[in-house]
Amino acid sequence: MPTLSMTVNGKPVSGEAEGRTLLVQFLRETLRLTGTHVGCDTSQCGACLVHIDGKAVKSCTTLALACAGASITTIEGLARDGKLHPMQEAFRENHGLQCGFCTPGMIMSAIDMVNRKGTDLDEQTIRHELEGNICRCTGYHNIVKSIAAGAAAMGKEGLRQAAE
Amino acid sequence: MSATGIGARVVRKEDHRFITGKGRYVDDINRPGQSHAYFVRSPHAHATIKSVDASEALKKPGVLAVFTGADIAADKIGGLICGWMIHSKDGSPMKAGAHPALAQGKARYVGDHVAVVIAETLAQARDGAEAVVVDYEELPPLPDMTLATAKGAAAIHAEAPDNIVYNWHLGDKAATDAAFAKAKHVTKLDIVNNRLVPNAMEPRAAIGEYDDGDGVFTLYTTSQNPHVARLVLSAFIGIAPENKLRVIAPDVGGGFGSKIFIYAEETICVWAAKKVGRPVKWTADRTEEFLAVAHGRDHLTHAELALDGDNRILGMRVSTKANLGAYLSTFASSVPTYLYAPLLSGQYNIPSIYCEVDGVYTTTAPVDAYRGAGRPEATYVVERLIEVAARERRMDPTAFREMNFVRQFPHQTPVIMMYDAGNYPLALKTAMDMHDVKTFAQRRSESERRGKLRGLGYSAYIEACGIAPSAAVGSLGAGVGLWESAEVRVNPIGTVEVLTGSHAHGQGHETTFAQVVADRLGIPIENVSIVHGDTDKVQMGMGTYGSRSGAVGISAIVKALDKVVAKGKKVASHVLEASEGDIEFKDGQFQVKGTDKKAGFGDIALQAYIAHKFNGQELEPGLKEGAFYDPTNFTFPAGVHICELEIDPSTGATEIKKWTAVDDFGNVINPMIVEGQVHGGIAQGVGQALAEQAVYDKSGQLLTASYMDYCMPRADDLPSFEIGMITTPAPSNPLGLKGCGEAGAIAAPPAVINAITDALGHEDIAMPATPQAVWRACQKRPSRLAAE
Amino acid sequence: MAMTMSGEVVLPADKATVWAKLNDPETLKNSIPGCQSLEKTSDTSFAAVAKIKIGPVSATFRGKVNLEDLDPPNGYRIAGEGEGGVAGFAKGGAVVKLSDDPAGTKLAYDVEAQIGGKLAQLGARLINGVAKKLADEFFAKFAEAVKAGA
Incomplete structure (x- = not known):
């Protein structure tokens, strides 16, 4: 079996993967990063969403070997030094999750949305951009609120970081 | 109200692990x-299994074993059970066919479990399954109720030769017929309640494990009620006695009813663990979940409403065919009977009701409880009938509802239920004010100027929650009592663990339950931990479904907390040297009435364990109390939802513009969480009304077996919701809670369809009102726009 | 679920040659996409193994092929059913009709098939496209064989 090396959440990692091994299987089974979930297998639900080289990708339809050398961020890599990412904080503050299964994908998708669309997101934009993430619990109401608040908080954080 | 007490919007304690990817689900x-x-699953809807040849599979690398129905039969593993006995009109018991965990000679739906391959890796197990050769002889597929009940249709189970499981009825037929005989107007409707797939985002999963040192089985499973799973696996299926079987339901990613039931897959995993001497893990892929999870709804109904000359309701007649699928799932029989017909009185004063229900076997996945379970089906019947009757009588639908509302409590309906508290006119008025119904006409004209059809739809729903009391449900055929248990363990420094038989899979019990405990004991919420989901920790419980965790589960906790306080008072009387009757407990302090002598809850807990200040023979040391709570009645959450939507007649696309919900859940512990439950329920109800449908073709193939073909509601299919509440506390439990988990899914479908039919100007549309269906409905008859 | 397909091809040989090839196991084996074996079990029946991929589902089908309604040299109905294990099953038939054509022989086919299991669940939206592609592949190879044998 080929050995695969990549950077995950800022740390170099390597492990064996078959040609058919999916990235999500490599993350969950080889690296035991189980925060990335499999909800549908057909890249509809977004529970498996991670960032590969800064872009949102569904890891259930990505071959692990295709990610050799890439830099991957999963939900486990968002909090820094025990401090939650503003988007994580926003989901908690706004009750943006219930069973929690879709949540990692939602948060990763939301951060990607901010990266692409900026920190001032209106409801219509957020709802449209969530096309690739399914939640069965929340009716999306509080997810939309969470993302708007998290985006704004990322904006402030960015300003603060820029000022520091 | 304290910042973390009852009524406070406390941010959830459990969220930290979920937002950091540290949730621990079975997979x-x-x-x-x-x-x-x-699992090797049947590709045929109905077939005789002539042989299963595993010889090639067993040669594949990594394959440890292949098991078939013959193996479980040899081990005397019992079939899956249906735990609610329904009797037909003639008094005969329902005709239940066996439900083996692996098929015995016959497959009865596409996805039925024929064999299981166990291997070192999942990929090897799949490769092994590819090599299992099953020789099928096809039998006629009977994927819908019309085919299954046609004359001469093949019997799916020998026990039910005509594929009718029961024909059941409720109510007084003669009185209802008499009411119709004197009616001045009768409204008639034929109603389809579309078949749904629950679709919790976490697919089902299980790990079975066997420790041959002490002969103990452990099952990790995606369950809403691990104790019920243990009871069934032990007492009925015969895996092991309960003391040798531990069931753990860790974090569970949504249930919506579908994870109440005891399924073949977890049964096989725990059984096979001993056979292969290794833990056995199974996780459904989404298509397996579509095929083999219990589906929901699937009713065909004819309903009639009789009115007098003043438009008062005289009676209701309902005849329903309910598709139960190929086997009777755990609670399948109760859903279209006792969870359905007793709700047909809605919020209305209806002197006579008669309902008959045929439960039908078909060659489709088993059908069982899905969010609301029977109550959405009843509410859809009632609220469609009411709306159409008002339109036929040219009355404003709110005025028609107003004049027929129940206004006096308690109110005995003709179909079992005794409504104990509510204020239906207030909910309607509050919702109409919030929604600004007064200005709807202007909004409609504005839409029409843009060539769009705007509609307004109401749904005044009622449901019965709590799903208890035990004796009552027992008299209706339930196989178990539906109480709940709690144990409050106070640690020596005053922190508290509460063990509950309820199970959270998104409901936030770790927060709301802790709020109650913190509030009652006057201690910081951080000092309270809620323990659930493990039969080795919690002694017994009935689990979470039917919006029962508040009304029943929390009530058990409150009862145990009362015992803790009572015991604390005894300890405090020794510590504070006063008589027990003079000790008051308030805000976390035991205090001698009329003095400043007091001790904190933590101090008394410590004294209870140190046990120096009292005679251990007269007063037991320690501070731990348990309780079982059985309520005196169901609870009756009710409310009014208003849906306002716009249809583009050129495409059939429907956009919900505004949604207002006013619910009466009795007292509320955490409004933030309750609103979240309502949001999610509405989304599922809107999904049923506009998008979702499980489709089997004539050959019994499930055509909607992935998210490419089954339409799940997404963020841009829904609006943000306006949520309001009114409060009439439930008299049947100590905190006056009613339950909120299913309300949205119950209320929403008729609100949407009433709004669509209002926009269309005719009633000719069924769920799901997809753009195609709406477009057709727009073509079928002149729309309101064209007519005017 | 049901699938239907029809079409026609013109083959560069006379009717008798085409008819002979239509009844020749070796030609059929070489022409059926993914066919791994085709063994004659009687004058008009064969046991077949074929490996076919439909969208995300790939499977080895084991089954029977029967030649029915024989009307030499004008046509027959070729019917088959195969179990693809976990992937599901396929069964159905094609009515094949031969007629004279200025360029040789016209072969018209009318296929009706049923699929089930994973093929129907995941492959349903792809099945018509795949079936057309498989038919095209079959006739391309079959035309070659006819040409070689003419």
């Missing part, structure tokens, strides 16, 4: 030496 767990199971 996140790997056990040492674990093997993997993959």
Whole structure:
């Protein structure tokens, strides 16, 4: 079996993967990063969403070997030094999750949305951009609120970081 | 109200692990030496299994074993059970066919479990399954109720030769017929309640494990009620006695009813763990979930409403065919009977009701409880009838509802239920004010100027929650009592663990339950931990479904807390040297009435364990109390939802513009969480009304078996919701709670369809009102725009 | 679920040659996409193994092929059913009709098939496209064989 090396959440990692091994299987089974979930297998639900080289990708339809050398961020890599990412904080503050299964994908998708669309997101934009993430619990109401608040908080954080 | 007490919007304690990816769902767990199971499922809707040849599969690398129905029969593993006995009109018991965990000679739906391959890795198990050769002889597929009940249709189970499981009825037929005989107007409707797939985002999963040192089985499973799973696996299926079987339901990613039931897959995993001497893990892929999870709804109904000359309701007649699928799932029989017909009185004063229900076997996946379970089906019947009757009588639908509302409590309906508290006119008025119904006409004209059709739809729903009391449900055929248990363990420094038989899979019990405990004991919420989901920790419980965790589960906790305080008072009387009757407990302090002598809850807890200040023979040391709580009645959450939507007649696309919900859940512990439950329920109800449908073709193939073909509601299919509440506390439990988990899914479908039919100007549309269906409905008859 | 397909091809040989090839196991084996074996079990029946991929589902089908309604040299109905294990099953038939054509022989086919299991669940939206592609592949190879044998 080929050995695969990549950077995950800022740390170099390597492990064996078959040609058919999916990235999500490599993350969950080889690296035991189980925060990335499999909800549908057909890249509809977004529970498996991670960032590969800064872009949102569904890891259930990505071959692990295709990610050799890439830099991957999963939900486990968002909090820094025990401090939650503003988007994580926003989901908690706004009750943006219930069973929690879709949540990692939602948060990763939301951060990607901010990266692409900026920190001032209106409801219509957020709802449209969530096309690739399914939640069965929340009716999306509080997810939309969470993302708007998290985006704004990322904006402030960015300003603060820029000022520091 | 304190910042974390009852009524406060406390941010959830459990969220930290979920937002950091540290939730622990069954598929996140790997056990040492674990093997993997993959099921060989029938590709035929109905077939005789002539042989299963596993010889090639067993030669594949990594394959440890292949098991078939013959193996479980040889081990005397019992079939899956249906735990609610329904009797037909003639008094005969329902005709239940056997439900083996692996098919015995016959497959009865596409996805039925024919064999299981167990291998070192999942990929090897799959490869092994590819090599299992099953020789089928096809039998006629009977994927819908019309085919299954046609004359001469093949019997799916020998026990039910005409594929009718029961024909059941409720109510007084003669009185209802008499009411119709004197009616001045009768409204008639034919109603389809579309078949749904629950679709919790976490697919079902299980790990079975066997420790041959002490003969103990452990099952990790995606369950809403691990104790019921243990009871069934032990007492009926015969895996092991309860003391040798531990069931753990860790974090569970949504249930909506579908994870109440005891399924073939978890049964096989725990059984096979001993056979192969290794832990056995199985996780459904989404298509397996579509095929083999219990589906919901699927009713065909004819309903009639009789009115007098003043438009007062005289009676209701309902005749329903309910598709139960190929086997009777755990609570399948109760859903279209006792969870359905007793709700047909809605919020209305209806002197006579008669309902008959045929439960039908078909060659489709089993059908059982899905969010609301019977009550959405009843509410859809009632609220469609009411709306159409008002339109036929040219009355404003709110005025028609107003004049027929129940206004006096308690109110005995003609179909079992005794409504104990509510204020239906207030909910309607509050909703109409919030929604600004007064200006709807202007909004409609504005839409029409843009060539769009705007509609307004109401749904005044009622449901019965709590799902108890035990004796009452027992008299209706339930196989178990539906109480709940709690144990409050106070640690020596005053922190508290509460063990509950309820199970959270998104409901936030770790927060709301802790709020109650913190509030009652006057201690910081951080000092309270809620323990659930493990039969080794919690002694017994009935689990979470039917919006029962508040009304029943929390009530059990409150009862145990009362015992803790009573015991604390005894300890405090020794510590504070006063008589027990003079000790008051308030805000976390035991205090001698009329003095400043007091001790904190933590101090008294410590004294209870140190046990120096009292005679251990007269007063037991320690501070731990348990309770079982059985309520005196169901609870009756009710409310009014208003849906306002716009249809583009050129495409059939429907856009919900505004949604207002006013619910009466009795007292509320955490409004933030309750609103979240309402949001999610509405989304599922809107999904049923506009998008979702499980489709079997004539040959019994499930055509909607992935998210490419089954339409799940997404963020841009829904609006943000306006949520309001009114409060009439439930008299049947100590905190006056009613339950909120299913309300949205119950209320929403008729609100949407009433709004669509209002926009269309005719009633000719069924769920799901997809753009195609709406477009057709727009073509079928002149729309309101064209007519005017 | 049901699938239907029809079409026609013109083959560069006379009717008798085409008819002979239509009844020749070796030609059929070489022409059926993914066919791994085709063994004659009687004058008009064969046991077949074929490996076919439909969208995300790939499977080895084991089954029977029967030649029915024989009307030499004008046509027959070729019917088959195969179990693809976990992937599901396929069964159905094609009515094949031969007629004279200025360029040789016209072969018209009318296929009706049923699929089930994973093929129907995941492959349903792809099945018509795949079936057309498989038919095209079959006739391309079959035309070659006819040409070689003419």
